[in-house]
Amino acid sequence: MITGASAGIGEPCARTFAQDGYKLLLVARRGNRLDQLAKELIAAFDIECKIIELDVRDKGQVKESWNNLPKQWQEIDVLINNAGLSQGLDPIDEGDWDDWDRMIDTNIKGLLYISRMVLPGMKERKRGHVVNIGSIAAKEVYPKGNVYCATKHAVDSLSKAMRIDLLPFSVKVSTIHPGAVETEFSIVRFKGDAERAEQVYQGFDPLLANDIADAVSYVVSRPKHVNINELLIMPTAQANGTMFHRK
Template sequence: MEKIIMITGATSGFGKAIAEKFAANGWNCIITGRRKERLQEVADTLSEQFNVSVLPLVFDVQSKEQVFKHINNLHHGWQNIDVLVNNAGLALGRDSFDTASLEDWETMIDTNVKGLLYVSKAVLPFMIAKHKGHIINIGSTAAKEVYMNGNVYCASKSAVDAISKAQRMDLLPHKIKVTAVHPGAVDTEFSIVRFKGDDAKAKAVYAGYEPLHATDIADVCYYCATLPEHVCINDLVITCTAQANSLYTFKEGN
């Protein structure tokens, strides 16, 4: 039977790598993102390279109206979602609490927390109807330890951790699995976005060690999603070998 995965934030980074991993293994994909041309490019590549069906949905998870409009109007054939990966998220700024931007705070909360809630709430009726499903929430090591100048980003990922635990308990009667995946340093667009295009600052984050790659997280998500029905991995913290947690990283030359 054909499987369907829905992945938010699939135009780059984790989301794109996860889509590629599942498509390579024959899964049909619903991919979402804000950048229409880039999303369509990913969709075309997946369908051509792996001969799977791909449905690109252009919307911003921050918008409750857009989320429910697109998901509620899914064609019946696309409603049979087996796995939802709540990947859309970002960090903005690395500023002290007293000087940080309120707009940055709001964007992180609206995307990392409220966006995850909206998409989960919209997809759940499909999973509940078939008494089966799997939600994978992409968190961060920042959910486990708060670090200096991480304030609201750390808070938003701590919320993802707490929401995952709550989902896991509340959805037990529906046989819906919930897995939280908490990556450490990964070389994606994450730092470019955080530092608002400052390439030098972004590169400095990963200097002196080999960070994780987006494909590493994709492999983990695929493993979790393809375990037997009676097995659920609840919580995973993943770092590169050079990193102990969100606070400690060993860098060569330092």
């Protein structure tokens, strides 16, 4: 099960796991893109694939979608909590309240809602793997990143808490923390301002979404007795949350 599967890091994760022969349950808000991706993966890799058009912020919709799934599709072996976003880049005293709500509702509450549906089954079956997509913002706080950084710090904390609570049930929990990845992230952050978004990645080679999908595949493919708690993955040209070597 992959949330935010229609774009960004989620889409190459879907392609990677399809290539590995997994049945895929793909979740995202943009149903048309999900449908196109599912058809492409089924044709290319002869896998079973089901889509759910869903906004993870909507608790009622999450519950309804999950409860309407056939039983066999509720038996999730790998959950990739990828859905997430940033909105705005403002000092905290000038922040947009709606931006704050959207980040908190997606990055924290959305992750919790999906996990709350999936984890009881993993616990009962005494197997499963949760991979939460975090960020360098989960490890550092940078100027004007205030609430986004807070939400990703929460993802980091929740991942550690999941690991403790699920330890007796052999359910693995991992977190992948990327640095600068060139996806729709900055376009979403700047609300469609493509020129401003492009400037974020100028002068250096950022990570690609495929790089993170490779890392997720590596983490999930470890032997049963091995859990990768977390990975922090940076472009060679990035030292921390704010320092870049730009040519």
